[in-house]
Amino acid sequence: MQAKKRYLVLFSAGVCFLLLFCFGGIQVPHSRRTLDYGPRWHRSLRVLQPFRAGEQDSNDDANVYISPQQRREAIPGFSGKRCRMESCFDVSLCERNGFKVFIYPQQKGEKMSESYQNILQSIEGSRFFTPDPGKACLFVLGLDTLDRDRLSPQYVHNLKAKVQSLPLWNDGKNHIIFNLYSGTWPDYTEDLGFDIGLAMLAKASISTENFRPKFDVSIPLFSKEHPRTGGERGYLNHNTIPPYRKYTLVFKGKRYLTGIGSDTRNALYHVHNAEDVILLATCKHGKDWQKHKDARCDKDNAEYDKYDYREMLYNSTFCLVPRGRRLGSFRFLEALQAACVPVMLSNGWELPFSEIIDWNTAAVIGDERLLLQVPSTVRSIHQDKILSLRQHTQFLWEAYFNSVEKIVLTTLEIIQDRVLQHSSRSSLMWNSLPGGLFTLPQYSTYLGDFPFYYAKLGLTTYPKFTAVIYVVTPLVSQSQPVMKLLAAVGKSQYCAQVMVVWNCEKSLPVKHRWPVTSVPVVVIEKESKVISSRFLPYDTIPTDAVLSLDEDTVLSTTEVEFAFTVWRSFPDRIVGYPARSHFWDTNKERWGYTSKWTNDYSMVLTGAAIYHKYYHYLYTTYLPASLKTVVDQMSNCEDILMNFLVSSVSKLPPIKVTQKKQYKETIMAQSSRASRWAYPDHFAQRQTCMNKFANWFGTMPLVYSQMRLDPVLFKDQVSILRKKYRDIERL
Secondary structure, X not given: OHHHHHHHHHHHHHHHHHHHHHOOXXXXXXXXXXXXXXXXXXXXXXXXXXXOOOOOOOOOOOOOOOOHHHHHHOOOOOOOOOOOHXXXXXXXXXXXXXXXXXXXXXXXXXXXXXXXXXXXHXXXXXXXXXXXXXXXXXXXXXXXXXXXXXXXXXXXXXXXXXXXXXXXXXXXXXXXXXXXXXXXOOOOOOOOOOOOOXXXXXXXXXXXXXXXXXXXXXXXXXXXXXXXXXXXXXXXXXXXXXXXXXXXXXXXXXXXXXXOOHHHHHOHHHOOOOOOEEEEEEOOOOOOHHHXXXXXXXXXXXXXXXXXXXHHHHOEEEEEEEOOOOOOOOHHHHHHHOOOEEEEEXXXXXXXXXXXXXXXHOOEEOOHHHHHHHHHHHHOOOHHHHHXXXXXXXXXXXXXXXXXXXXXXXXXXXXXXXXXXXHOOOHHHHHOOOOXXXXXXXXXXXXXXXXXXXXXXXXXXXXXXXXXXXXXXOOOOOOOHHHHHHHHHHOOOOXXXXXXXXXXXXXOOOHHHOOOOOOOEEEEEOOOOOHHHHHOOOOOOOOOEEEEEEOOOOOOHHHHHHHHHHHOOOOOOOEEOOEEEEEEEOOOOEEEEEOOOOOOEOEEOOOEEEEEOHHHHHHHHOOOHHHHHHHHHHOOOHHHHHHHHHHXXXXXXXXXXXXXXXXXXXXXXXXXXXXHHHOOOHHHHHHHXXXXXXXXXXXXXXXXXXXXXXXXXXXXXXXXXXXXXXXXXXX
């Protein structure tokens, strides 16, 4: 009897299945191109692997062919979900014209936030910018895309139609879109409200789920007060040791009573102990916070008001960085600047510039689900590791994050490295001083060619230098200072070559007028009489070290050799003789320049100085044409600009060697001749230069020093060096 019932049930089920099949209840795809875009398709799409055209999936839909166009259309508002550089970026544009960036003109009547203006101005002031779209490799919208929260006053409406109407849009190919905020209450999704097509995203708070590796760039969330250029230095310089501070772990911020991001912040009170762990969250935010007020709000608000946030930042070893409504938080950059090691509690956040930065060297990556374990975890970190973490926060802050300009330039440099893979930077370049923005791979991809990595690689500098003498007056006799200078430099055992940059109105003298030297003398005659030519990256310089000399400099062979010996210990700095200093003029509220002999100095003039030849390349390539135009128009200040550049890269002062007591007498002698030192407006011009340069750098990069090195004390081999450099003592 039971068996008959089972057969009857099976028979009934079979009949029902046949009826459904015959009347269209279940459909079998008639071709490989028929797709079901229902909820199940969206679930399977999220786990698809990166694809190439013509490939088949190996998941549940393995028997269904999916074209690239159908893949893009499957995700509403996000047609380039699976984009990679090789599939959605035309590299050939960059190969033709180099890596250049074009910004669309701002459309009339369109509003634009100050933050987005800062981004565009940073690009326009960079070496990447081109006003010609025909020469561009990358395109940036003139429409403000930073804030895509529909409730924000900065929200730009009808962006979809405006973007689609752009003549070069081309479905977003070779475009990059900057975004800080996306989505709105209550779910704060990452949807920008328009189809970005095949464009790249430079986005804050982006999730690992939506981040397209080696295509998008994760940027930090920064406030509208974030400086466009320059930026403040980190605070570790003022409080280097001990590694432990007053507090172990701190946080102060909003407590979300409901909605996304509330779980972690509502649980902070479990860890707060009002002693070394200070985790504070207030309910007082938003217009209707009292509607959602709970029994703990009054106590939390009262505790919140007891502490000053800045005081906590400056006096804590670790800073908690939990997610906000979105994955990113302002607390991240604030912690970096304060040398407070960030403890990240934002699961699924693709950390800023994760493609190039090893965040394990500067942050503690936690798990939101393990909040209660955070205090014991940070307390277990050894003090040596803490000091290392804090030092690295300062490096990263100053190298990539302390201004909008650096955030933008880092984004562009990352993309350039992808495009020009044969000359991309190594991880060491990105993660050690001076950082990727100052180590240009177009110069070299070998670390040993830069002055910053000798110690790390166990290398020593090349034991020779090239003297570059800058000549602006004609040679009329053998008694001129340049002739004596040539002879003195050529006698040095460390001199490999003398190069004369002839920037004089009159033609070169005949060969027999030049002194005979034991080293080659190469003369480069410049057709365009510009003062910046002294710092061109000449291919004829075979050595690491460049001894830069003015034609009327008075130096002995022993002075030259001692300066070179010192430079080999400090290859990333300027080492030389004539020192100068800067100061802040409170009456005029501007920077001043002085040649007075004081204990402090911040510049060593390149009329008699040694530095690495890489700075020639950096001076020519990194600095904008506007600054070099200032130098050429005034025929002045090129030495000041070089000092600004080297100090901004090294974050260190130059080094003065051997107090040369006759230098004042030399200056007086120069004043009696037709020297630019004797011009009545010479110092006024240099004051002007100081302020123009500081304005471009966004800060004053020069660093004061009181250190002077002489052969009696250098490396403490007193008796040996006194015999070796005895002529200096007689000066």
